[in-house]
Amino acid sequence: xxxVEQHPSTLSVQEGDSAVIKCTxxxxxxxxxxxxxxxxxxxxxxxxxxxxxxxxKKDQRIAVTLNxxxxxxxxxxxxxxxxxxxxxxxxxxxYNQGGKLIFGQGTELSVKP
Amino acid sequence: DADVTQTPRNRITKTGKRIMLECSQxxxxxxxxWYRQDPGLGxxxxxxxxxxxxxxxxxxxxxxxxSRQAQAKFSLSLESAIPNQTALYFCATxxxxxxxxxxxxxxxxxxxxx
Numbered sequence: 001x002x003x004v005e006q007h008p009s010t011l012s013v014q015e016g017d018s019a020v021i022k023c024t025x026x027x028x029x030x031x032x033x034x035x036x037x038x039x040x041x042x043x044x045x046x047x048x049x050x051x052x053x054x055x056x057k058k059d060q061r062i063a064v065t066l067n068x069x070x071x072x073x074x075x076x077x078x079x080x081x082x083x084x085x086x087x088x089x090x091x092x093x094x095y096n097q098g099g100k101l102i103f104g105q106g107t108e109l110s111v112k113p
Numbered sequence: 114d115a116d117v118t119q120t121p122r123n124r125i126t127k128t129g130k131r132i133m134l135e136c137s138q139x140x141x142x143x144x145x146x147w148y149r150q151d152p153g154l155g156x157x158x159x160x161x162x163x164x165x166x167x168x169x170x171x172x173x174x175x176x177x178x179x180s181r182q183a184q185a186k187f188s189l190s191l192e193s194a195i196p197n198q199t200a201l202y203f204c205a206t207x208x209x210x211x212x213x214x215x216x217x218x219x220x221x222x223x224x225x226x227x
Binding site: 034093 | 117144146153154155156158161163203205209212213214215216217218219220221
């Protein structure tokens with residue numbers, strides 16, 4: 001069935017280092033790949049997204065890359081700061097389910113000062 | 114997102130009680146969703162609605178029911194709560210503009226079933 005796998009489940013980095021979170025998806029017809037950040041006690045918030053006709057997108061310190069052939073996409077955070085500490089979710093749209101999203105299991109990122 | 118509100122924010126109840134969680138949105142979106150979050154299991158879809166007359170089961174609908182009272186309101190009910198329904202519950206909305214399902218989440222409801 002359709003699914004999204006996300007790795008790693010936990011990630012600890014030093015402030016200033018880069019962090020990379022990777023996801024794979026099963027539906028080759030998926031056309032939309034958002035990333036969400038969930039801070040403690042809050043709902044997930046969209047931070048960046050990419051569509052299938054684009055290979056890379058950048059917004060300040062965060063970037064997302066997409067490899068359609070391999071069916072994987074990644075979130076890159078550079079120059080990490082303590083406020084980047086949160087749970088991050090990837091998601092992919094599934095065409096045969098009305099385009100709705102299926103989420104990865106989440107990555108808990110900890111940035112140590 | 115302040116445009117998506119959930120009530121209550123926290124609820125403690127006992128096994129066997131009927132519970133209703135409510136979601137309201139001012140974004141004018143047709144699509145609404147209910148998710149459950151457990152530690153290490155990410156966001157699992159309970160029910161979703163693509164418009165007022167459309168209700169669909171998600172991957173974990175057993176023990177839950179929903180009502181789409183209007184475009185802006187989508188309620189989740191636990192007819193007879195059990196302890197393993199203790200979790201964080203999130204409502205989300207989307208407009209599926211340009212065939213893209215960008216979802217906006219509410220602040221969540223923390224439910225504890227004793």
